[in-house]
Amino acid sequence: MEYTNLKKSGKTFITGALCCMVVLMSVAFNEYRYNKFDTIDVQRINIVEPDGTVKMVITNVSQFPNGKGEINGRVVNEERKKRAGVLFFNEDGIECGGFIYDGQKDENGHSAGLSLTYDQYDGDQVMQLMTTDYKKGDKRRVASSLVFQDRGVNETQEGLQEIMNELQQIEDRSQRRAKYKEYMEKGMIGATPRIMLGKTGSENNGLFLFGDNGQPRAMFYVDKENNVKLEVFDDEGNVTNTWPEKK
Numbered sequence: 001m002e003y004t005n006l007k008k009s010g011k012t013f014i015t016g017a018l019c020c021m022v023v024l025m026s027v028a029f030n031e032y033r034y035n036k037f038d039t040i041d042v043q044r045i046n047i048v049e050p051d052g053t054v055k056m057v058i059t060n061v062s063q064f065p066n067g068k069g070e071i072n073g074r075v076v077n078e079e080r081k082k083r084a085g086v087l088f089f090n091e092d093g094i095e096c097g098g099f100i101y102d103g104q105k106d107e108n109g110h111s112a113g114l115s116l117t118y119d120q121y122d123g124d125q126v127m128q129l130m131t132t133d134y135k136k137g138d139k140r141r142v143a144s145s146l147v148f149q150d151r152g153v154n155e156t157q158e159g160l161q162e163i164m165n166e167l168q169q170i171e172d173r174s175q176r177r178a179k180y181k182e183y184m185e186k187g188m189i190g191a192t193p194r195i196m197l198g199k200t201g202s203e204n205n206g207l208f209l210f211g212d213n214g215q216p217r218a219m220f221y222v223d224k225e226n227n228v229k230l231e232v233f234d235d236e237g238n239v240t241n242t243w244p245e246k247k
Contacts, residue, residue: 057087061102071095077161094122095157109135123155124191145198150212152187163189211235 044063047056054071064082065071072093085100096119103112112133117125131144163183170176184190196208206221215237220230230243 053089053091053093055089057089058085059087060084074158075161077157079164090121095119096121097125103133108137109140111135120151120155122157123151124157124160125149126151141201143199143201145196145200147193147198148195150192150194152184152190154187155189160189 044057044059046054047058048054057065057071059065061082061084064080064084065076065087066080066082067076067078069076072089074094083100083102085098087098088096090096097117099116101112101114104110110133114129114131116129118127120126126149128147128149129145130147131142133142134140167176167180170179180189192212192214193210194212195210197206199205200208203224204219204221206219208216208221209218211217213235215235216233218230218232222228230241231239232241234240
């Protein structure tokens, strides 16, 4: 009798173990199976690494990260306007660029824009592909450009946010400008344009080069009257050479 009960218990154990193995294999198969969908409606997608590090955020306007939330242990920019788009993060979990866009009508006209940026490591943007379209009444202004600029060598995203918060608390404009200049000279804030290719707000289409002080040094463009121009500037921004030569 004892042998019979032991035999039955052994069969029951083996049967239970086999069932558990089947369930585990089924779960594992489903976990790593590729799923295909025709259409997905979703407000936000976070692309993450196996360790949980966020590498990309694809989002609508309402779920765009700003405020006091954190991504990868870093506080999100509270002042940033919510827009639909994509944010990129590097291997250290630091935001390193993004793609955003918007556009809407109002009672006076419309406004629209698109921006693709790449950031300096732990800093702000050093490359930007941008277009803006503003219409007010019967006047419309459209500008599109690819811009490269230098950032401060000591700039950090968290430090930049702290500095901006500090500057906002300074009510006196002259003191605020002086403090901004102080931080800029320390390489902790500020951007210096170096190359711009595209259409300016004054409707000049061309290539625009700037010195390390941000002053224009050379421009080769077609103006809104369809005239081709080449201009060279000194360090102070004064025109030194032109083509065609001015008569």
